Amino acid sequence: QVFLGALSFVYFAKALSGSYLKSTITQIERRFDIPSSLVGVIDGSFEIGNLLIIILVSYFGAKLHRPRIIGAGCLIMSAGTFLIAMPQFFMGRYRYERFPSTINSTLSLSPCLQDKSQTPLSALEKSEAKINAGCEKETGSSMWIYVLLGNLLRGIGETPIQPLGITYIDDYAVEENAALYIGCVQTVAIIGPIFGFLLGSLCARLYVDIGFVDLDSVAISPKDVQWVGAWWLGYLIAGVISVLAGIPFWFLPKHLPKPESRKGSSTSSEHSRFIIEENKDQHTSYWQQAKLAEMAKDFLPSLKNLFENPVYILYLCASIIQFNSLIGMVTYKPKYIEQQYGQTSSKTNFIIGLINIPAVAFGIFSGGLIMKKFRISVLGAAKLSLGSSFFGYLLLLSLFAMGCGNSDVAGLTVPYPGTEPVADYEPALFSECNSGCSCSRSAWEPVCGEDGVTYVSACLAGCRASGGTGNSSVFFNCSCVGTSESSQNSSAVVGPCQKGNECPKMFLYFLVISVITSYTLSVGGTPGYILLLRCIKPHLKSFALGIYTLAIRVLAGIPAPVYFGVAIDTTCLKWGSKRCGGRGACRLYDSSALRYVYLGLTLVLGTVSIFFSVAVLWVLRKRSSPPDEILSANGERGTCGTESKNDNFVNSDQLIQSTYWPEKETRL
Numbered sequence: 001q002v003f004l005g006a007l008s009f010v011y012f013a014k015a016l017s018g019s020y021l022k023s024t025i026t027q028i029e030r031r032f033d034i035p036s037s038l039v040g041v042i043d044g045s046f047e048i049g050n051l052l053i054i055i056l057v058s059y060f061g062a063k064l065h066r067p068r069i070i071g072a073g074c075l076i077m078s079a080g081t082f083l084i085a086m087p088q089f090f091m092g093r094y095r096y097e098r099f100p101s102t103i104n105s106t107l108s109l110s111p112c113l114q115d116k117s118q119t120p121l122s123a124l125e126k127s128e129a130k131i132n133a134g135c136e137k138e139t140g141s142s143m144w145i146y147v148l149l150g151n152l153l154r155g156i157g158e159t160p161i162q163p164l165g166i167t168y169i170d171d172y173a174v175e176e177n178a179a180l181y182i183g184c185v186q187t188v189a190i191i192g193p194i195f196g197f198l199l200g201s202l203c204a205r206l207y208v209d210i211g212f213v214d215l216d217s218v219a220i221s222p223k224d225v226q227w228v229g230a231w232w233l234g235y236l237i238a239g240v241i242s243v244l245a246g247i248p249f250w251f252l253p254k255h256l257p258k259p260e261s262r263k264g265s266s267t268s269s270e271h272s273r274f275i276i277e278e279n280k281d282q283h284t285s286y287w288q289q290a291k292l293a294e295m296a297k298d299f300l301p302s303l304k305n306l307f308e309n310p311v312y313i314l315y316l317c318a319s320i321i322q323f324n325s326l327i328g329m330v331t332y333k334p335k336y337i338e339q340q341y342g343q344t345s346s347k348t349n350f351i352i353g354l355i356n357i358p359a360v361a362f363g364i365f366s367g368g369l370i371m372k373k374f375r376i377s378v379l380g381a382a383k384l385s386l387g388s389s390f391f392g393y394l395l396l397l398s399l400f401a402m403g404c405g406n407s408d409v410a411g412l413t414v415p416y417p418g419t420e421p422v423a424d425y426e427p428a429l430f431s432e433c434n435s436g437c438s439c440s441r442s443a444w445e446p447v448c449g450e451d452g453v454t455y456v457s458a459c460l461a462g463c464r465a466s467g468g469t470g471n472s473s474v475f476f477n478c479s480c481v482g483t484s485e486s487s488q489n490s491s492a493v494v495g496p497c498q499k500g501n502e503c504p505k506m507f508l509y510f511l512v513i514s515v516i517t518s519y520t521l522s523v524g525g526t527p528g529y530i531l532l533l534r535c536i537k538p539h540l541k542s543f544a545l546g547i548y549t550l551a552i553r554v555l556a557g558i559p560a561p562v563y564f565g566v567a568i569d570t571t572c573l574k575w576g577s578k579r580c581g582g583r584g585a586c587r588l589y590d591s592s593a594l595r596y597v598y599l600g601l602t603l604v605l606g607t608v609s610i611f612f613s614v615a616v617l618w619v620l621r622k623r624s625s626p627p628d629e630i631l632s633a634n635g636e637r638g639t640c641g642t643e644s645k646n647d648n649f650v651n652s653d654q655l656i657q658s659t660y661w662p663e664k665e666t667r668l
Contacts, residue, residue: 049155183368
């Protein structure tokens with residue numbers, strides 16, 4: 001019970017820091033002025049950290065002091081979390097694009113600089129000097145490397161938690177409760193993301209340089225696309241929690257007493273139906289004679305043993321493809337909601353944390369409860385896992401109809417008033433109404449005209465006068481706003497216009513379907529774990545879970561955020577620019593293209609994974625026979641690999657029999 005509680009808290013801590021990273025994806029993108037594809041590399045660095053040591057930890061760690069290895073991992077994980085927050089204290093204050101009059105009330109400049117002589121020379125020189133000074137410090141933007149390294153360190157520290165923790169429970173828990181315990185741990189782990197996204201919501205409301213600058217001087221609001229919240233604050237909190245989570249493991253024993261129902265047998269009753277034990281006459285304990293050299297010698301035979309199991313291989317392929325789908329979807333879900341439905345980062349994180357994550361937690365717990373309540377066999381677990389995936393992706397298909405159209409942005413998504421429809425976006429930023437203005441093509445200082453159209457900047461809106469400061473700035477005499485007849489009285493305010501009237505209703509529909517989909521996909525989580533554990537030899541459980549986790553990290557966790565990010569970048573309509581030139585973060589996306597790319601990739605990958613799940617079910621059915629459907633002593637059915645094929649495993653068994661302890665010497 002103590003180990004279960006401690007492991008649950010560690011799962012909570014690692015899930016909190018991981019989900020908080022997901023919630024700060026857009027904040028990091030804007031703070032370091034980098035594209036989504038590079039943010040995907042940063043996100044994938046966590047999996048690279050796992051890749052570095054997971055085979056060693058899962059194979060050798062199972063034979064050493066598992067609780068203490070988990071405790072050491074927590075300390076490393078906290079160090080990485082602290083490192084992620086460090087760039088905030090070394091790269092200076094955040095700078096955003098704004099017209100000078102919105103910042104300094106003593107200057108009254110015309111946004112449309114028809115005649116540069118009417119602009120105070122000192123103001124122009126000062127602006128140029130600031131840009132040049134910024135170029136000298138532009139190297140500060142490379143501080144994102146520390147975020148990548150910190151996330152890499154987080155991945156290294158997190159490595160032992162899953163393979164060693166889950167197998168520790170499965171080894172010492174009462175057999176019929178193992179599925180429920182694993183479901184409980186995973187459910188508590190889902191509570192972590194709830195707090196992670198809520199923490200992300202809170203920090204996104206706070207300005208990035210809170211405590212370092214006068215907040216009254218900040219000229220942007222959380223609704224602005226250039227807004228960056230206090231992303232670094234949550235990492236400091238998550239780091240402290242990780243340190244606390246690791247403390248109990250330093251005081252837990254290496255072994256626990258086995259339950260009465262499992263004494264005298266190291267395998268579950270379901271295992272015993274198709275696994276024959278032998279070599280009972282050996283008297284030397286494995287733990288007394290094992291040495292690292294001997295364990296290393298058995299590495300390749302153990303690996304061969306796993307890859308000769310068709311159920312394990314097919315389920316591994318299905319999981320890799322499905323996790324590609326889910327990791328990509330979860331990583332960019334906050335960005336999708338922000339760009340598709342015009343929501344702020346704070347509100348997006350709050351909604352995901354309060355609505356979506358509890359649905360996932362309930363789904364995972366339901367899967368474990370169903371397994372226990374109905375004593376579902378391995379074949380039944382495969383059916384339940386397949387069914388949840390099929391209906392989950394079927395529901396996801398309906399989200400294609402629940403999107404919002406593009407915002408009306410003059411020159412990008414709609415033509416300027418009184419002009420022909422635009423065929424090419426970038427050249428259309430300039431029109432007859434602003435042809436006399438000296439405007440920047442790269443600037444992104446959106447203003448909302450009284451005609452309901454967003455303009456890239458007050459200059460490109462043709463505004464010739466301005467008043468007010470900060471968020472209350474108003475621009476007058478805008479020649480591009482409305483029709484030419486009303487241009488003398490037209491005006492615009494700081495910030496983009498709101499999305500269409502249909503968008504809030506679509507967002508509500510999206511939330512409902514998203515919650516149901518999250519629950520449906522999550523129900524198959526625990527049955528999948530049980531299927532994995534029951535279809536491999538007992539002494540290879542830790543190793544098999546380690547290889548499984550390694551494959552997920554390498555083939556899903558690392559590439560998925562990167563290629564999802566690259567695909568999302570292709571839908572960008574307006575890129576920001578860095579102070580010294582070069583492309584920065586995207587300011588405006590094509591909503592329709594973003595929807596088809598984001599949801600389309602998710603569904604295609606999910607469909608492929610379903611085919612592999614069908615193959616798993618087919619192999620299990622083929623290997624089962626009528627006599628195998630007899631209920632075991634505790635009411636469970638055993639169907640995984642019931643047709644014994646001794647020849648496939650004799651050689652590897654002979655290779656490992658000198659090392660593994662007697663009571664776990666088996667032949668599948």
